[in-house]
Amino acid sequence: MSDDHDRNHDDDDRGSPAPDEGKGSSGTWKKRVSTACLACKKSKRKCSGIAPCKNCLTFKRTCIFDESLDQRRRVAAKRTADELSYHRDLLQDLFRLIREGNESHALQLLDIIRDNAPSDQIRAFIEETLAGLAKSGSNPALVSISTSKSASGPAPGSISGSALGSTSTSTPESKSMSAKTETEKETAAKLEDMRNLINVEGSSPTFRRKVMDIHFLCDDAPCSVPAKPWTSVTQDSDLVSHLVSLYFAWDWPLNAFLDQEVFLRHMARGDLGSEFCSPFLVNAVLSNACYFSEFSEAYVVPGDISSKGKDFLAEAERLRNEEPEQPSLAGLQGTLLMYERYAMSREDDLGYIMLHQAIRIGESLGLVGSKGPRLALSELSKDMGISCKRTAWGLFNVDTMVHTGFLRPSLIDHVNMTRIDRNATEDQVIWRPYPTHRDPRPSLFSQCFDEACNLSTIARDISRSMFAAHRTNNAIKSVQLHSREELYDRIRRWHDLLPVDFSTQAHPAPHIILLKMRYHALIINLFSCISDDEVPLPAFEPKTPESSPRDTPEPKYNAGEVTQTAARGIAALTRLHRREFGVSRAHQFAMYAMNLALFTMLEQSTFDVLDEDFLSLSSAFSVVASRSALGRNLFHIFRQSVRAKAQGHRIRDAVAVSDELKDLFDEDSSGRGHSRFDDYAEGLEKLNRDAKYHGIGGEGVLGLQEYPGLGLSDMLDRYESLSLGKDDVLAERCRPAGC
Numbered sequence: 001m002s003d004d005h006d007r008n009h010d011d012d013d014r015g016s017p018a019p020d021e022g023k024g025s026s027g028t029w030k031k032r033v034s035t036a037c038l039a040c041k042k043s044k045r046k047c048s049g050i051a052p053c054k055n056c057l058t059f060k061r062t063c064i065f066d067e068s069l070d071q072r073r074r075v076a077a078k079r080t081a082d083e084l085s086y087h088r089d090l091l092q093d094l095f096r097l098i099r100e101g102n103e104s105h106a107l108q109l110l111d112i113i114r115d116n117a118p119s120d121q122i123r124a125f126i127e128e129t130l131a132g133l134a135k136s137g138s139n140p141a142l143v144s145i146s147t148s149k150s151a152s153g154p155a156p157g158s159i160s161g162s163a164l165g166s167t168s169t170s171t172p173e174s175k176s177m178s179a180k181t182e183t184e185k186e187t188a189a190k191l192e193d194m195r196n197l198i199n200v201e202g203s204s205p206t207f208r209r210k211v212m213d214i215h216f217l218c219d220d221a222p223c224s225v226p227a228k229p230w231t232s233v234t235q236d237s238d239l240v241s242h243l244v245s246l247y248f249a250w251d252w253p254l255n256a257f258l259d260q261e262v263f264l265r266h267m268a269r270g271d272l273g274s275e276f277c278s279p280f281l282v283n284a285v286l287s288n289a290c291y292f293s294e295f296s297e298a299y300v301v302p303g304d305i306s307s308k309g310k311d312f313l314a315e316a317e318r319l320r321n322e323e324p325e326q327p328s329l330a331g332l333q334g335t336l337l338m339y340e341r342y343a344m345s346r347e348d349d350l351g352y353i354m355l356h357q358a359i360r361i362g363e364s365l366g367l368v369g370s371k372g373p374r375l376a377l378s379e380l381s382k383d384m385g386i387s388c389k390r391t392a393w394g395l396f397n398v399d400t401m402v403h404t405g406f407l408r409p410s411l412i413d414h415v416n417m418t419r420i421d422r423n424a425t426e427d428q429v430i431w432r433p434y435p436t437h438r439d440p441r442p443s444l445f446s447q448c449f450d451e452a453c454n455l456s457t458i459a460r461d462i463s464r465s466m467f468a469a470h471r472t473n474n475a476i477k478s479v480q481l482h483s484r485e486e487l488y489d490r491i492r493r494w495h496d497l498l499p500v501d502f503s504t505q506a507h508p509a510p511h512i513i514l515l516k517m518r519y520h521a522l523i524i525n526l527f528s529c530i531s532d533d534e535v536p537l538p539a540f541e542p543k544t545p546e547s548s549p550r551d552t553p554e555p556k557y558n559a560g561e562v563t564q565t566a567a568r569g570i571a572a573l574t575r576l577h578r579r580e581f582g583v584s585r586a587h588q589f590a591m592y593a594m595n596l597a598l599f600t601m602l603e604q605s606t607f608d609v610l611d612e613d614f615l616s617l618s619s620a621f622s623v624v625a626s627r628s629a630l631g632r633n634l635f636h637i638f639r640q641s642v643r644a645k646a647q648g649h650r651i652r653d654a655v656a657v658s659d660e661l662k663d664l665f666d667e668d669s670s671g672r673g674h675s676r677f678d679d680y681a682e683g684l685e686k687l688n689r690d691a692k693y694h695g696i697g698g699e700g701v702l703g704l705q706e707y708p709g710l711g712l713s714d715m716l717d718r719y720e721s722l723s724l725g726k727d728d729v730l731a732e733r734c735r736p737a738g739c
Contacts, residue, residue: 429443
């Protein structure tokens with residue numbers, strides 16, 4: 001009974017007064033002793049609990065307290081968490097030393113471990129060696145090592161990823177030599193960083209089996225929500241909280257078409273009659289969130305990435321068919337989530353169907369569409385008002401992002417709701433990269449959402465003026481060229497006016513990085529729809545002295561230079577995302593942007609397979625693409641397109657390029673045996689099953705393996721076909737001859 005009493009009163013442990021203090025002071029209490037010294041434990045005497053205790057003073061004994069024996073719930077939990085954090089960081093720094101130190105350091109560390117050295121000695125050697133590497137500058141990735149104390153000893157050092165600067169000499173000759181040396185060092189540092197990132201992150205998705213590992217034990221999901229009554233797939237509220245937390249950390253911020261605070265509050269209540277949370281919506285959220293999870297519970301078939309979240313998806317599909325015919329806000333939000341889920345499935349042609357249905361629901365509710373009914377905000381509750389604003393503009397963002405990305409005119413011409421205040425208090429909220437232990441960042445959600453809406457407005461104008469199906473008239477092409485320049489100026493002004501907190505030097509959250517990726521991708525989209533050489537010269541007319549000067553459309557910008565700069569902008573942002581957060585949980589739009597940038601680089605006449613931006617972007621793309629069946633198919637098309645450039649001879653002997661990248665791009669590597677990347681062709685048969693997908697030039701696996709790729713326009717066509725199917729609402733997109 002007393003043990004149970006102790007466990008239930010950790011914060012206010014009060015016992016009876018000591019015998020020598022009880023007289024005349026029956027109203028005074030003292031805290032119950034949580035643990036006794038070792039001598040009192042052995043002799044079974046009552047200990048006073050403070051070293052040296054009264055018994056040890058009386059008997060003149062050494063008083064020793066072992067804090068690890070204190071089993072109060074809060075104390076023990078904190079001690080366990082500190083120990084797990086210490087050992088996790090020790091393991092990470094041990095791997096870091098092996099990667100970044102030289103061979104002698106690794107061998108010395110191995111000798112220490114084999115000699116059964118205690119952990120504090122191993123810890124001291126790791127810290128001393130990493131500090132020496134940072135001080136000597138032998139590895140540009142090492143800059144500073146900061147140490148702190150934990151409950152079980154010194155905390156492991158944390159190593160930042162910025163490059164070391166070097167001092168310059170005063171003479172012109174030395175300055176010139178120093179500049180050259182710095183350039184070489186910078187080049188080497190970029191390639192070395194790329195290799196390190198590959199080693200850290202790998203190019204295959206990790207998989208946590210159903211065992212208790214350190215990260216799982218330390219996992220504390222920021223969103224605590226119940227499984228009941230929202231899903232019948234699982235009754236594990238911890239798993240549901242984990243998945244919902246993943247969704248709001250990595251998926252939701254880019255388009256944010258539901259209000260996080262309202263949704264979580266109503267989900268926590270468990271009220272099935274809520275207007276803001278429904279079983280259909282919750283299961284759609286959980287299905288999408290499984291894409292970002294490494295837990296075995298996210299898989300239907302353990303280790304099979306194509307099965308991630310399929311049980312939640314099946315539940316969402318069942319519940320969607322049971323939804324009432326009357327449109328609802330939660331139904332619209334769930335349908336948008338289903339679009340995102342189908343866009344990653346590769347097998348289903350339901351992406352466009354879900355997007356069109358979501359737009360129709362939005363029109364029925366009066367959220368979008370110039371001809372639809374208007375909602376009176378004054379008649380709505382506070383929760384409904386903020387949710388309608390979020391959903392209306394989020395739907396608009398998705399519509400413009402999808403259709404502009406695949407060079408099609410967007411469907412939504414007008415949003416009937418006012419914007420959310422960009423200076424909302426929620427911008428003071430901290431974004432946390434759950435479940436990693438990287439540093440949190442200012443969220444800036446409202447500012448980011450407002451800027452995304454501004455960019456979407458420009459994207460709508462681009463898609464509607466540049467991506468019309470009737471681009472055959474030469475006069476129209478001339479008008480498009482002029483419009484393109486004006487639209488490009490608008491995009492650049494948008495970028496120039498972004499808040500200072502959005503700069504790369506401010507270490508922004510990933511959704512801000514993705515917003516800037518969208519900016520660069522939009523530029524490539526704009527200049528991809530019509531090239532300078534497509535604009536015809538006026539018909540020949542003989543000149544006479546009386547002839548007036550004739551205006552010939554001259555391009556204001558060089559399309560090739562603009563798109564290459566944009567592609568390198570995406571490469572730089574990808575490196576930032578990978579350094580700050582990794583790319584294993586990057587939003588699926590990042591995969592689109594990377595793919596777009598890589599094919600843009602491939603199309604330049606001076607393409608070099610050893611280009612640093614190309615190699616670093618290819619490495620990141622291999623990681624992101626390996627996380628989904630769709631990505632693997634796209635990566636196979638990309639690999640075949642690179643091999644068609646026949647630059648394997650340039651990469652075979654490159655010391656700074658990893659063997660994995662060599663295997664990817666060397667057209668002769670197929671003779672060295674089967675590679676796991678060859679399996680990425682599986683599933684591409686879908687493109688050959690129907691003429692509307694234009695095929696990929698071959699029957700069976702052999703044809704898929706040898707498919708050479710046909711450039712940026714072809715890639716966009718394959719990407720659209722694999723992810724969304726064909727858009728039956730819009731006419732067939734104009735494709736270059738031979739595609």
